[in-house]
Amino acid sequence: MSYLESNLKTVPTGLSKVLYLNWPLVILLTAVASTGFLMLYSVAGGTLDTWAEPQMKRFAVGMTAMFIVAFVPIWFWRNISLAAYLVALVLLIAVEFFGAIGMGAQRWLELGPLRIQPSELMKITLVMLLAAYYDWLDVDKVSRPLWVALPVAIILVPTFLVLAQPDLGTAVMLVAGGGLVMFAAGVSLWYFGTVIALIVALVFGVLESRGTDWQLLHDYQYKRIDTFLDPSADPLGAGYNITQAQIALGSGGWSGRGFMQGTQSRLNFLPEKHTDFIFTTLAEEFGFVGAFSLLMLYAGIIAFCIHAAVVNRDRFSSLLTLGVGGTFFFFFAINMAMVMGLMPVVGVPLPLVSYGGTAMMILLAAFGLVQSAHVHRPR
Template identity: 65%
Template sequence: MSRLAPPEAPLSALQKALRFHWGVLLLICAVASIGFLMLYSVAGGDLDPWASRQITRFGIGIALMIVVAMIHIRIWRALSPLAYLGSMGLLVLVEVMGATGMGATRWIDLGFIQLQPSELMKIALVLALARYYDWLGEGKASRPLWLIPPILLILAPMALVLKQPDLGTALLLGLGGAAVMWLAGVHWLYFATAAASAAALVYAVLESRGTDWQLIKDYQFRRIETFLDPESDPLGAGYHITQSKIAFGSGGISGRGFMQGTQTRLNFLPEKHTDFIFTTLAEEFGFVGASALLILYALIVLFCTVSMLRNRDRFGALTTGGLTMTFFLFFAVNMAMVTGLAPVVGVPLPLVSYGGSAMMVLLIAFGFVQSAHIHRPRS
């Protein structure tokens, strides 16, 4: 990958369309269609209130993805600092006039949509870090002095998101930022040190419970306890994951059938249209259906990774790699969460869970991936 690829002749709209990664688009549509189907199911065989809105948002999101893709990646490179600063400003605005829901202040009410600035920051952070390492070049990535700016770029939004509070998104920001640093060539010893520090932080968090310097909220401690022993409070903090496991088990190999899931139909499963929608899929279509969705996700990651490896433009490659890793973390964390392999941290299933901001922002992210793919150097 070159630091900045030499300019090429401008592409026509037809040439850009021919270079468009249609395989990724088809896979995205396939995953989203599964989401529409499940939202129709959890509503009892009705497009309202969730599926119809999700389809509309998906259509708008696809249009935005195409618009973003058709704009040259160098323009997005130039705008990346503004995107980061704008997202930071919106995170600060959440503290001032944010809308509160389910005990958290994470949204800005725009009337037609509840905007969640932390979702925008997932893209803006990747773009800002890719721009930084593109400017820095490959030889200086592991020098201690040059590690300070990217670390600050990552920690600043994480701190604001943790205040909302939103531990899941904060972790995704940190891991997504770390992925860009790793792809940029930062030495693995730094990540080993960070992992050891994280382990020490976890210990400090656990030791802080009940003290004047308690580091996380009480409900987050209950989530940790539930993760370690869901049966300790099956009707309280452990209710979500207990019902999720029951639904998974009842699905078996081929599932109970479309709209035949008892945990979903009888409303035993909370958040069945958002964070726990994968459980609904597993109950109705079993191991086969769950595996099919996982394969679609894996193919999207594979196609985007191949595009990254073939891109000789450093900014485009880092942007593609960082956004691909962010997408991977989305579905990996959600699936681990609803199967009891990770604590419940409120991460939606990408392109499947109901949600406006997450759907739109994710499709815009794929627009950047497509822009890098379309405009990558060919000579």
Template identity: 40%
Template sequence: MFQHTRLNSDLSLFQKIKNLDYILLISLFILGIISFFVMYSTDGGEFLSHSKNHLLKLSTFFMMMLMISFFNIKLWHYFSYFFYFLIILLLIWVSIFGIKVSGSQRWIDLYLIVLQPSELMKIGIILCLAKYYHRISIEKVNTFSSILISLVIIILPIILVLAQPDLGTSILIASSGLIILWLGGVKIKYFIVSFITFLISLPFIITVLEPYQKLRILTFLDPDRDPLGAGYQIIQSKIAIGSGGFSGKGFLNGTQSYLDFLPEKHTDFIFTLFSEEFGFLGSIGLIILYTIIILRVIRIGTICRSSFARLFCFGFAFALFIYITVNLSMVLGLLPIVGSPLPIMSYGGSSMLATMIGFGIVMSAKVHSKQMIA
């Protein structure tokens, strides 16, 4: 049984600094530098709006991550439900008063940042379920009431995000939630039954999709059916990646990007520009860097004494793996375009904010790895 401890930590500032995971910090710092130079390339080799804003957000959120790491991990356990329900309220607010762009109503203008609450829910769902499964005994994990409560926690934000509409983010939120159920001890048979039910329901699900979502699926199956319309982005993405060859065309020399053949290259398709300029070698290097980051998060989870910290670290590591895999598969034409940013690399304040909060909590778990939670 875990002993009760105070929300504040007995560690000194020096001890907290000493306990930081410097391999993870250095890896994130390197990734941040790479992301800035790639964003600089999207601005045509000039320090313009995208690179300026990206650098400002990257610096601000990196410092915020360091500050979060010094908070006792028990603080995040204590406020997990509050954080989750706060984001639920923000999602409801978005559905009523949010900014509408291109038919989607996903953002709140907070003046300093245009916030997309659904991105924060990627962290909120992990926090909430990590606390829930930390609290219940292993004997009750597979009871009907426990599973029902878990599904309600997952389904509620999904419904709100789907209404925006944002199918891609809702799938990522569902993935993050389901992995915590699995890590929490829910039997595999329930996942198999759910998967079979999903397959049976697939024809109905497709009928309720928005027209542009159906078009994305058809484009994924056959991009050449509309090469100058819906299929244009993915066709140009594959051309750009392929043209990078083994070692790439060199920094600031990506022709597909600089000649504007590739729209939206600074957001979800940032890997395309990177791969064209740095080729197969650069792409493998970036994937290795992401792998190191994920493995460090998993390692931090293994040394934590509290099940809450372990569940969060393992869940966040899996979520990162899913985000990266979905994004790379999307730009390579292996999955339909679902609007999944590449962590830290892609332009976007909400995505980077959520990711850095996640890393801050992971680092807090490392700094207070000996912390026990009742």
């Protein structure tokens, strides 16, 4: 029996749950999404119908889902975590056989009028299952090899399925989100140090093998590495996207060119201006002030997640909240690093700002889990 189940009498019931919602978190999420509506209106040339209005409708559905999830007791989500993970895993496997192809990748399932991306669901169900696993596991077993191997397998199975789509960005987020939960659960740092050492050795081996008989990557993959290290070497080819993004970021200056005055987006120089590269449009139109303001909104959301996790005395709730907050952090951190040229372009959208349906609604449902953990925590 968990700490939460033993203190059910202290948990709010009925309509009183509304009073215990983390309303500042709701306000922050709405502020970030509203920034997205504004930018989608801008990149569409002052039209709501193209991207902004559909995004608003999805946000409304997502917020409704968040409140529904928040009012369901947190123990229910813990009990179904394994089933939720297995459903997401089955959907990932189904993508391999029946998935729709778009932009050279096979990542989506078409279920009647719906088009879903199972990898987005896996990001959250993975965190749920790991949090439930470490809630069940005795603390003194957390770092034993046998009990470390199981969560590693839980992480790696969907990661390899996502890599096959191919979707490097989501694969990185699965590993990072799962690793964060393991770290928060108290897994020995020696394991993390070993993984980091192996990654460094792998990178070194990949670079050293270039041009040899045992070359580890194809020539076109090495070209991508070259483009990341020096986009200006091929500004009209492989380096075009990141070069245009950096021009937009730099031209915004301190306060930006003004709303709907960004030349890079208005003249269609920016690639994927409504999805992966929407942050560069914001930076061009509102400058450093606008970009920093959005970053502070994101930081506020992370701060609320950390605080909620620290004060929650239920282990599952605490680990789940940290896992969702960490996944959200990796979302925007990877996207911003990507468009600034600090890491390769891996196709990760800016959360709640980039245009997209599955990612937004699942992310809001995930924050419903955070709210459920907050509402139903022992008092």
